[in-house]
Amino acid sequence: MPIVTALYLLYLAAPIALLAIGSVGQSWTNSLLPSGLTAGWYGQLWSDASFRRAFTVSLTVCAATCAVTALIGVPLAYAIYGASRRGVRAAARVLFLLPVAAPPLVLGFGFILVFSSDSLPFLGSGWLLVAGHVVSTLPYLMQALVADMRHLDLVTLETAAESLGAGFRQRLFGIVIPSLRQSLSSGLIMVAALSIGEFQLSNLIAGFLSRPYPVVLLQAFYGATGFACAGTMLLLLLAVLSALASASAGRGLPSRKGTPS
Amino acid sequence: MSVVVDSLAFRYPAAGAGLDGVSLDVAPGEFCAVIGPSGCGKSTLLKLIAGFLSPAAGRIRIAGTDMTGVPPRLRNLGIVFQNYALFPHMTALENVAYPLKLRGVGRAERLSRAGQALERTRLSGLADRYPRQLSGGQQQRVALARALVFAPGALLLDEPLSALDAAHRAAMRDEIRAVQREHGIATLHVTHDQEEALSIADKVAVMRDGALLQLASPQELYDRPADRFVAGFVGHANLFDGTVRGPDLVETAIGPLACATGGLPAGTAVTLLARPEAVRTDPPDGTVNCFTGTLVRDRFLGSLRRYDLAVPGGTILGETLSRGDIRSVQIPPGCLRILPA
Numbered sequence: 001m002p003i004v005t006a007l008y009l010l011y012l013a014a015p016i017a018l019l020a021i022g023s024v025g026q027s028w029t030n031s032l033l034p035s036g037l038t039a040g041w042y043g044q045l046w047s048d049a050s051f052r053r054a055f056t057v058s059l060t061v062c063a064a065t066c067a068v069t070a071l072i073g074v075p076l077a078y079a080i081y082g083a084s085r086r087g088v089r090a091a092a093r094v095l096f097l098l099p100v101a102a103p104p105l106v107l108g109f110g111f112i113l114v115f116s117s118d119s120l121p122f123l124g125s126g127w128l129l130v131a132g133h134v135v136s137t138l139p140y141l142m143q144a145l146v147a148d149m150r151h152l153d154l155v156t157l158e159t160a161a162e163s164l165g166a167g168f169r170q171r172l173f174g175i176v177i178p179s180l181r182q183s184l185s186s187g188l189i190m191v192a193a194l195s196i197g198e199f200q201l202s203n204l205i206a207g208f209l210s211r212p213y214p215v216v217l218l219q220a221f222y223g224a225t226g227f228a229c230a231g232t233m234l235l236l237l238l239a240v241l242s243a244l245a246s247a248s249a250g251r252g253l254p255s256r257k258g259t260p261s
Numbered sequence: 262m263s264v265v266v267d268s269l270a271f272r273y274p275a276a277g278a279g280l281d282g283v284s285l286d287v288a289p290g291e292f293c294a295v296i297g298p299s300g301c302g303k304s305t306l307l308k309l310i311a312g313f314l315s316p317a318a319g320r321i322r323i324a325g326t327d328m329t330g331v332p333p334r335l336r337n338l339g340i341v342f343q344n345y346a347l348f349p350h351m352t353a354l355e356n357v358a359y360p361l362k363l364r365g366v367g368r369a370e371r372l373s374r375a376g377q378a379l380e381r382t383r384l385s386g387l388a389d390r391y392p393r394q395l396s397g398g399q400q401q402r403v404a405l406a407r408a409l410v411f412a413p414g415a416l417l418l419d420e421p422l423s424a425l426d427a428a429h430r431a432a433m434r435d436e437i438r439a440v441q442r443e444h445g446i447a448t449l450h451v452t453h454d455q456e457e458a459l460s461i462a463d464k465v466a467v468m469r470d471g472a473l474l475q476l477a478s479p480q481e482l483y484d485r486p487a488d489r490f491v492a493g494f495v496g497h498a499n500l501f502d503g504t505v506r507g508p509d510l511v512e513t514a515i516g517p518l519a520c521a522t523g524g525l526p527a528g529t530a531v532t533l534l535a536r537p538e539a540v541r542t543d544p545p546d547g548t549v550n551c552f553t554g555t556l557v558r559d560r561f562l563g564s565l566r567r568y569d570l571a572v573p574g575g576t577i578l579g580e581t582l583s584r585g586d587i588r589s590v591q592i593p594p595g596c597l598r599i600l601p602a
Contacts, residue, residue, distance in 0.1 A: 152349060160346035163311060164360040164407070165334045174359075178350040 016236065022229030034226065041230035051231065053209070054216035055238065061126065061212055062195040062242045065133040069141045069191050070184065072134070074177065077145035081154065100139045107136060108204030115205070124207025132205050133195045140194065141187035148183030185246070192242035197235070213238060262324035262414045263289050263447050264310060269319035271309055280305050281471045282319070287415070290445040292438065293476075294458035297468035298494070303451045306468070307419055310449065312336050324414040339408030339446075341421040345400045347392040353379060353403045354388035360411040378406040382440065398429045405437065409444055416441065418450040422457060434461050455495050459483065467491050483536075489600050492534045497567070499535040499578050499592070502602060504528060511599070514574040519549045520597035530602035537567065539596035540579035542587050550597075552577060553589040 023041055025034020045051050080092040099107060111132055115123040122128045154176065161175045177184075199214040206215055213235055220231040264287040272279035280302045287293040295303045308314040310321055312333035321329045328336050347356050357378050361371035379385050382402040392400055401421060408416060418437070422430045438461050441448050452458050458465050459479040466476045467490075475487040486492035489500055503513035505525045511518050511533055518533060525531065544551050554572035570577045570590055579590055 153344065153346075156342060156344060156346045157348060159313060159333075160340070160342055161348070161359075162333045163336075163338060163340045164411070165337075165363040167334060170363060175348055179348065181350065 019229045019232050019236075022225055023233045025226055025229075028225040028229075038226070041224070041226040042234075044227055045230050045234060050211075050216055050219075051213075054211055054213040055234070057126070057129075057210055058196055058213040058238060059242070061129050061133060062192050063245075064130045065137060065195040066188050066191050066246050068130065068134045069138050070188060073138055073141040073145055073187070074180065074184070076138075077142050077149065078154075078176065080142070081146050081149040096139050096142050098139075099135050104136060104198075104200035105204070107132065108201045111201070111205045123205060124210065126207075126210040129202060129206050129210055129212065132201045133198055136198065136201060137191040137194045140190045141184075144183045144187035144190070145180060148180055152179055154179065188246035189243040192246040193239050196239040196242045263287060263291075263322075264415045264449060265320075265322040266306070266310065267320045267322070269306070269309055269321065270317045271305055271314060272317060273305075278302070278305075279471050280309065280316075283468070283471075283473045284319075285466055285473060285476050287447040287449055289447050290442075292441055292448045292450065292461060292463045293466060294450045294452060294462035294464075295466045295468060296452055296455050296458045296494070299453065301468040302471040303453075303468050304419065305471075307417055307449065307451045310415075311338055311340055311417055337411075337414045338417055339411070339413035339415070340417045341401075341404045341408050341419065343420045343423055345392070345404040345421070345424075347400055347403055347407075349392055352389050352391055353384060353395065353399075356392070356403055357407045357410050360407065364411060375406075375410060378410040379403070381443070382406045382436075397425050398433055401425065401433055402436070405440060409440065409446070412444075413446070416444075416446050416448040418448065418452075420452050421450075422452070422454070430457070437461070459495070465495075467494060469494075485598070486534065486600065489532045489534075489602075492532075492598075492600060497537050497578060497580075499533075499537065499540070500600075501533040501535075501575070502530070503533055504530055509594070515552060515572050515577070516574060518592065518597060519594045520599065521594070522599060525599070532600040532602050534598040534600055535577075535592045535596055537578045537580040538565075539593060540577060540581075541591045541593065542579065542581050542583055543585075543589060544591035548591050550592040550594060551589060552591075556587050559587075 022028055022034055024037055024039060026036025026038045028034035076096070080089060080096070083089045083092065111128065112123060114120060115128055157175055157179060158171050161171045166174060197214060198212070202212050203215050206212060217231045217235060220228040266283060266285050269280055269283045278300060283302070283306060285293065295306060297303050305314065309316050312328070312331060316329065319329070320327055323336060323338065348359065351359065354372065354375050358371045358375035361374060366374070376385065376388060379388055382405060384399060384402050384406070387395060387399060392403070395403065404421070421437070422433055425433060434457060450458070450462065462479060464476060464478050465482050467474045467482065469490055475482060475491050482491065482495050486495060492498045493500055501513040501515060501518065503511040503518065505522050505527050506512045506517065507527055509519055509522050511520060511522065511531060513533060520533065552570070552572040554570040554577070556568055557571045557576065558569035560567045565580050565582060566584070567578070567580050568587055570579060570587060577590055577592070581587070
């Protein structure tokens, strides 16, 4: 068992390690490992305006996606969790899981059809990109939230708070949201990671000036290997940073270990 | 402050089950337990009093005020839930202080009062712990402190001991009773455990199929049950179906039994109740209501021994301190009670 685990971890880590090595290798053509050592590829990446812009777009879209999914996800998950009829709960689950089941290409073509018309000419805008990312990442946050609500038996917690004298707002901000802090935090990490790495949908609906990092990164693979490796390493760094930022944003919600209130 | 329930009725739309005209009152400082089998309506009664369900008919008065239709948050009731419902993101102290915060009590005062409440439940050393860091019994005590800290009009307990193991349950039972007495608060305790109800309550309400069958003190409930169901549900019982054959004589499947029939005419169908502890072992020859049989079950329970003696026509359940062989038993006529068939 430990050997299988070790081999699996090696299998996972090997491409990342090769990318890291390749990003500082001077030349890498028809050999197992690159030759020479350089930080020049990172320098080139930084000096490229389109990459810098894509980097900013990705961070902005990721932050906006996290904010919108959190705003929509909490009440939606609560409505699904609280729905008294089994049929309503099942229908809601199918609806919010649909974007996971449908290929991003289908979603992308749907966006193109709807938002390239004269009445809705939003194709290529940054906000449409955010909307696309919200649709494709919301199910993951919802899953985490609904599971946590069930685990916590949130209805009983709310009932208890109500019996103690809490009104709706006091229950929402004093009990519901703080209780969901951990699942909201872990769900947003997933949303951030997915948003940063999203390529298929973004490639179809992003405008020239709103292209996120993965879409621009594709160009790098037509050039030098070292440049592509450095670009990919930066994407990895971007995903980790976004996940950390969204996790810390989640922790910033009303305190779970605060001072006595 | 008291709880008075008058002709309360409720029906679940889908299941059809509910409550049919239940009336009961719990006086200030009184502890009333509600027992009954699953689905009898005891939890529904508690939810109606708490305001989580709205009755189809009837009134609910808490501390003299009609609370029918008043939202739960305005009923001023302390409730301890089955799973305690402690807020996971708050410490024990924060949990207890929460109802005071909702009532606008200043921070220093509410922390002081919450600390005192925890002290009364012997938890002052665990004030900074989160619910997940507390044992079931400790969580139970925090829930009790939280339910009482704001001096509620009445206390509702929804099977609060069911999640505890047997050893802790008995200790917590006494503790709940002591705290309730200290606060002198009207308390309604819903439980499926009849032993718990008999040991803790001033009076016990027995429910079945949405109806209140009997409301009486534990002793009265045990000694003078209203009907066959109550007799069988509260404690162990020998129940013999029979017919009155003459003055002080009832014919049953195990044979004729001498007992006070209270002037019932011959031919009346009745049920005879004999508690197992009243059954005497190895009686002298010639005594009435004697039966000889074979011991088919024998359970050693430490302080007593419970046995089943198979006799022609049925089985007699008895309890004794004797360790010897049991061949014959007597059901003293004075220990037999006639119930409606």
